[in-house]
Amino acid sequence: MISRSQKTIIAIILVASAGGLFIMFGPPKLMAKTETPDFCASCHVMESQFEAWFHTGAHRSIRCIDCHLPQENIGAYYTWKSIDGMKDVFIFYSGRVPETIRLSAHGERTVRSNCTRCHETIVDKIDRTRNCWECHRRLQHSLAGTRLTKQ
Known part of the structure; x- marks a missing residue:
C-alpha cells in the first residue's frame, strides 16, 4: 500500500511535470501564433526582412520557421525554437540588436x-557543402523573391 507521503510526492511530481510540459509547449494557440510570419515581424528589427518576404518572396507560401528551424524531428524543432526564441527575446529587450542581422553557424x-530538403530533386547533383545563397544571392531577405543566380 502507498503511504500518504508517497501519494503526496507522486502528486507533486505529476503536477510539476504537467506544469513543465505546459510551460515548454504552451497552449496550442500560443504555439501556433509564434509560428507565423506576423509574429516574427512583430519585432521591429525584423521589419525589413518581413517586408522583403511579404512583397516579393519567391517563398511567400512558406513560414519563417520552415527555413529557420530544423525540420528533421520534433525534438530538434522545439529545442531550437526555444533556444533561438529566448536568444532573440534577450537580444531585443537588452537593446543589443546588431546593425546587420546575420545567421549563426x-x-x-x-x-x-x-x-x-524542399528542393532535393533539383539539388540532387549539386555540391551541398556550399550555402545556397552563395549562388542565389537574391534569395536573402534583403533581396528576397528573385531567382537570379550569379553570372
Missing part, C-alpha cells in the same frame, strides 16, 4: 538543410 546549417 547553426542557423546557416539549418537553412541550407531546409533548402535541400
Whole structure:
C-alpha cells in the first residue's frame, strides 16, 4: 500500500511535470501564433526582412520557421525554437540588436538543410557543402523573391 507521503510526492511530481510540459509547449494557440510570419515581424528589427518576404518572396507560401528551424524531428524543432526564441527575446529587450542581422553557424546549417530538403530533386547533383545563397544571392531577405543566380 502507498503511504500518504508517497501519494503526496507522486502528486507533486505529476503536477510539476504537467506544469513543465505546459510551460515548454504552451497552449496550442500560443504555439501556433509564434509560428507565423506576423509574429516574427512583430519585432521591429525584423521589419525589413518581413517586408522583403511579404512583397516579393519567391517563398511567400512558406513560414519563417520552415527555413529557420530544423525540420528533421520534433525534438530538434522545439529545442531550437526555444533556444533561438529566448536568444532573440534577450537580444531585443537588452537593446543589443546588431546593425546587420546575420545567421549563426547553426542557423546557416539549418537553412541550407531546409533548402535541400524542399528542393532535393533539383539539388540532387549539386555540391551541398556550399550555402545556397552563395549562388542565389537574391534569395536573402534583403533581396528576397528573385531567382537570379550569379553570372
